[in-house]
Amino acid sequence: MxxxxxxxxxxxxxxxxxxxxxxxxxxxxxxxxxxxxxxxxxxxxxxxxxxxxxxxxxxxxxxxxxxxxxxxxxxxxxxxxxxxxxxxxxxxxxxxxTPVKEYLSLEAGLALMPALAPDVVARLLGVRADRLRAQLRELDAMHDEARAKGLADLFLVESRYRQHMLAAELEFVEQMVSDLRSGVLPGVKVWARIHELRDGGVPVEEIFADPVRHLGEEGRMLLPPR
Amino acid sequence: MxxxxxxxxxxxxxxxxxxxxxxxxxxxxxxxxxxxxxxxxxxxxxxxxxxxxxxxxxxxxxxxxxxxxxxxxxxxxxxxxxxxxxxxxxxxxxxxxTPVKEYLSLEAGLALMPALAPDVVARLLGVRADRLRAQLRELDAMHDEARAKGLADLFLVESRYRQHMLAAELEFVEQMVSDLRSGVLPGVKVWARIHELRDGGVPVEEIFADPVRHLGEEGRMLLPPR
DNA sequence: ACCCGAATACTCGAAGTCGAGTATCAGCGC
DNA sequence: GCGCTGATACTCGACTTCGAGTATTCGGGT
Missing domain, CATH: 1.10.10.10 (Winged helix-like DNA-binding domain superfamily/Winged helix DNA-binding domain)
Structure with missing residues (x-):
């Protein structure tokens, strides 16, 4: 290329x-x-x-x-x-x-989210979901207005694309929030436990040094895969 | 902020x-x-x-x-x-x-696409759809492999997000291609006609100067909305 | 007649981005 | 024991990005 x-x-x-x-x-x-x-x-x-x-x-x-x-x-x-x-x-x-790799800011956020406790993340993503819904409503209103003015759909395509992607993001975020709250996502229990220990004064380094001792069998998932 | x-x-x-x-x-x-x-x-x-x-x-x-x-x-x-x-x-x-406005490259492409003829755009987006499908298959394979290695879903969240967004893009592109080919999208007929005229030697500026003369009643949609 | 804000049309420099380039060392095969 | 690859650990400078700042004119109100 x-x-x-x-x-x-x-x-x-x-x-x-x-x-x-x-x-x-x-x-x-x-x-x-x-x-x-x-x-x-x-x-x-x-x-x-x-x-x-x-x-x-x-x-x-x-x-x-x-x-x-x-x-x-x-x-x-x-x-x-x-x-x-x-x-x-x-x-x-x-x-x-040709699709190109785009670095979305939410992707960065999700990649680093284990640094915050899972219930905090759930709350933050909940706020995000609200804001996304508001943006989607605004876009809908804009599109209605443009239609009323007689603007052809052709000239709204890029805006419709943005709306479509925003809706997809909302869908993902909603699913994520519910998975976090219900605890069904594998790994969340351990993640929550680590933050409890940390808040109780145990240094994070130490937990990672011997996860099984601090977290039980489930801590094994933190060990490097062979 | x-x-x-x-x-x-x-x-x-x-x-x-x-x-x-x-x-x-x-x-x-x-x-x-x-x-x-x-x-x-x-x-x-x-x-x-x-x-x-x-x-x-x-x-x-x-x-x-x-x-x-x-x-x-x-x-x-x-x-x-x-x-x-x-x-x-x-x-x-x-x-x-907090969602931030991201400038996606496809959005730029869609915003400028009327510069190409509609059938060309349909073909290009068709190619994109194929490539997106290939990327999605790759991601699926990666996730299966990671699972097999015992990596918790928690550490794949960002990758799952990327996959979700890629799938949403594919959905949009497929819809777009079909709308272009079927001509149901309002404005596509006029768009195609403009490119025919241009290929026949009529300068684009002239078409825009008096759209109704060159394109008939449908050309009216190119006039600035009151 | 005068004032004010909006529009016109750019300029400038501080800050950031990028990736190829540099120099060293460890291990491994032969 | 010698060369080679790959890892270690950064440096450099050309190029971009950004947005506040500048200078001028136009139009509308009072």
């Missing part, structure tokens, strides 16, 4: 605008905003200008006119090059066809 | 290790790797050392001993401070309880 010379997805959005017609960077930013693309692609000025610069350095876009009106700051209008158009279509195709 | 002084999730992983016992950075990296946490938290050396440095600057960890064996590079052992422990627990709690 030949790595893209300019990696920021914002660069792709810039190319998408310039594929329509030449624009200056600020116009690109307002265009993306109007179309709601900044919901899907992180946009901030610093990145925008450095990305435009990088695209130019690599010959994917080129400066057309650079004029000024009154004593306003200069405006440079850029146009896409044939190589830029090829890069755009290739990159977009790859984005659609 | 007070912004974290050190933002990289890797910093959280570092704190989680040092909460157990003092370590030197390289040991942290191998520990995280052994436990499979690098699947969930991006780990590379450059970031590791700069993150450790930042944590020290902010008083969340402190250097203990800095010795060397033979003529090996120096090793500095770090320990967590009380403020570091507080930061760790607060941050982890926030991570679990």
């Amino acid at each position: 030949a790595r893209r010379r300019v990696g920021n997805p914002l660069a792709l959005a810039v190319l998408s605008c310039l594929a329509e017609r030449p624009m200056h960077p600020y116009e690109i930013s307002t265009t993306l905003r109007e179309r709601g693309k900044e919901q899907s692609i992180k946009l901030n000025y610093g990145s925008l200008y450095s990305v435009v610069d990088a695209l130019q350095r690599h010959g994917l876009i080129e400066a057309r006119e650079t004029g000024r009106e009154g004593r306003r700051p200069e405006r440079t209008v850029y146009a896409i090059t044939p190589e830029g158009l090829a890069e755009f279509e290739g990159w977009l195709s790859e984005l659609l066809s | 007070a912004r974290r002084r050190v933002g990289n999730p890797l910093a959280l992983a570092v704190l989680s290790c040092l909460a157990e016992r003092p370590m030197h950075p390289y040991e942290i990296s191998t520990t995280l790797r052994e436990r499979g946490k690098e699947q969930s938290i991006k780990l590379n050396y450059g970031s590791l050392y700069s993150v450790v440095d930042a944590l020290q600057r902010h008083g969340l960890i402190e250097a203990r001993e800095t010795g060397r064996e033979g003529r090996r590079p120096e090793r500095t052992v770090y320990a967590i401070t009380p403020e570091g422990l507080a930061e760790f627990e607060g941050w982890l709690s926030e991570l679990l309880s």
Whole structure:
């Protein structure tokens, strides 16, 4: 997979605008905003200008006119090059066809959660579930409103995707909370016991050094698998 | 929401290790790797050392001993401070309880997909679906193997979450492909027609300037909503 | 006639990210 | 006893990211 010379997805959005017609960077930013693309692609000025610069350095876009009106700051209008158009279509195709590993923040949280006691985690995830439900309601309202305005579903696809993924997360979190509370998830009992011991003053290192002594037979699962 | 002084999730992983016992950075990296946490938290050396440095600057960890064996590079052992422990627990709690907006690459792709013709997009998403199915099979195999080795489900939670989200993505993509092929998604007909015209030599700008003339009544949906 | 806030159009530098590169050592086969 | 691979333990600097800051103009109200 030949790595893209300019990696920021914002660069792709810039190319998408310039594929329509030449624009200056600020116009690109307002265009993306109007179309709601900044919901899907992180946009901030610093990145925008450095990305435009990088695209130019690599010959994917080129400066057309650079004029000024009154004593306003200069405006440079850029146009896409044939190589830029090829890069755009290739990159977009790859984005659609090839899943990439994304580091979700909840995944990090779940990976480290044993550092907190299981009942605490259950409570925190419960709060998360509430917030997810609120976000889903907001998205629903937004979609209804957009529909009422006559916006075609085609332009809501990315938002529907976000909603779908949010709903999936909620489903997982709800299941998790119930598994934690009921204690059916293998390992939770031991996990809870470790935190009880720790709160009672036993250093965690010591528990791990000889789990079976502190936790009984179930502690065996903490030993390194042969 | 007070912004974290050190933002990289890797910093959280570092704190989680040092909460157990003092370590030197390289040991942290191998520990995280052994436990499979690098699947969930991006780990590379450059970031590791700069993150450790930042944590020290902010008083969340402190250097203990800095010795060397033979003529090996120096090793500095770090320990967590009380403020570091507080930061760790607060941050982890926030991570679990509070959803944050994540910019998924497929969302960017969907937002820009009208730049390609609908049948092309359908084909690309079909390829993605195949790849997602392959990844899901791999994860299933991994989980079976881990189970067989006696690893508690507790330590697979993050991987199960990834699997759940991957499955949700597959579901969405499959639905999308079928909606595109059947043409039931409102807007797809117009979208296809635009690409036909463009391939026939009509500039895209012109179509957008007077959509109704080029596309008939259905073109009206491209006009800005009042 | 003047003021104020919003919009226009960028600039700048501090901070962070990344991965290839460097140097050493331990063990193992031959 | 010699070379090779793989592990140990980091360093470096080019490149990106970020968002607050700057300077100007426009339009609407009073």
